[in-house]
Amino acid sequence: MSKIWENFSEYIIQNYGHSNKIIEVGVGKILEPSTILKQKLPQTTIKLVDINPYNETIIQDDITKPTSKIYENADLIYSIRPPEELQPDIFKLSEKFNCDILIKPLFTEEINYKYQNKIKLVNYKKMALYILKK
Numbered sequence: 001m002s003k004i005w006e007n008f009s010e011y012i013i014q015n016y017g018h019s020n021k022i023i024e025v026g027v028g029k030i031l032e033p034s035t036i037l038k039q040k041l042p043q044t045t046i047k048l049v050d051i052n053p054y055n056e057t058i059i060q061d062d063i064t065k066p067t068s069k070i071y072e073n074a075d076l077i078y079s080i081r082p083p084e085e086l087q088p089d090i091f092k093l094s095e096k097f098n099c100d101i102l103i104k105p106l107f108t109e110e111i112n113y114k115y116q117n118k119i120k121l122v123n124y125k126k127m128a129l130y131i132l133k134k
Contacts, residue, residue, distance in 0.1 A: 002032060004127065005030075005032035005033045005036065006036065007124065007125045007127055008033050008080075008104060008127060008129075009032075009033045009036035009037055009040070010125075011102075011124045011125075011127075011129065012033075012037060012076070012078065012102070013037070013040050013041060016044075016075060016076045016100075017040075017041060017044075018075075019041070019044050019075035019076055020044060020045065020073060020075060021044065021045045021046075021047065021073055021074045021075055022037065022041075022044055022045070022046050022047070022074065022075060022076045022077075022078070023046075023047045023048075023049060023070070023071060023074050023076070023077045023078070024046070024047070024048050024049065024077075024078055024079065024080070025049045025050075025063050025077055025078075025079045025082070025090060025093070026049070026050060026051075026063070026079045026080070026081075026082050026086060027048045027049065027050045027053075027054065027058050027080075028050060028054065028080075029054050030080055031048075031054075031057075033080065034046055034048055047059060047070060047074075049061045049063070049070060051063075063086065063089045063090065063093060064086075064089050066089075066093060066096075068096075068097075071093055071096070071097045071099075072097060073097075074097055074099045075099055075100065076099060076100045076101070076102060077090065077093050077094060077097075077099055077100070077101050077102075078101065078102040078103070078104070079101075079102075079103050079104070080104045081104060081105060081106050082103060087103065090103065091118075091132070094132055094134065098134050099134055100131065100132060100133050100134055101119075101131070101132045102129055102130070102131050103119075103129070103130040103131075104127070104128075104129055104130075105128060105130065118132060119131065119132045120132070120133075
């Protein structure tokens with residue numbers, strides 16, 4: 001496992017280890033964080049969502065037109081390197097379902113300018129994370 005995904009997962013475990021449901025949107029093919037979370041948080045439901053699922057463990061859904069049942073009662077929705085054009089839809093999920101969001105950008109990427117005043121930049125073990133707490 002990559003150290004970056006261990007650190008990323010560690011942050012989630014430390015801050016959301018009490019959660020009932022955590023959802024990753026735009027999973028793509030990076031399954032290491034969710035694998036770690038499933039191992040370390042066996043009492044937490046971890047759901048993976050993508051518009052084009054890579055395998056059968058990922059739920060097909062379009063976050064621009066989300067299926068409410070998937071996101072209801074989530075404590076955290078996170079996304080790794082989401083394209084800037086999808087970031088507003090992630091924020092809409094947070095608003096609609098009253099949950100925190102965590103975005104792990106590329107190293108040099110900033111958050112969509114419309115949301116910069118709403119979200120907090122956190123540096124965790126040399127990793128930039130954007131967090132919105134509800």
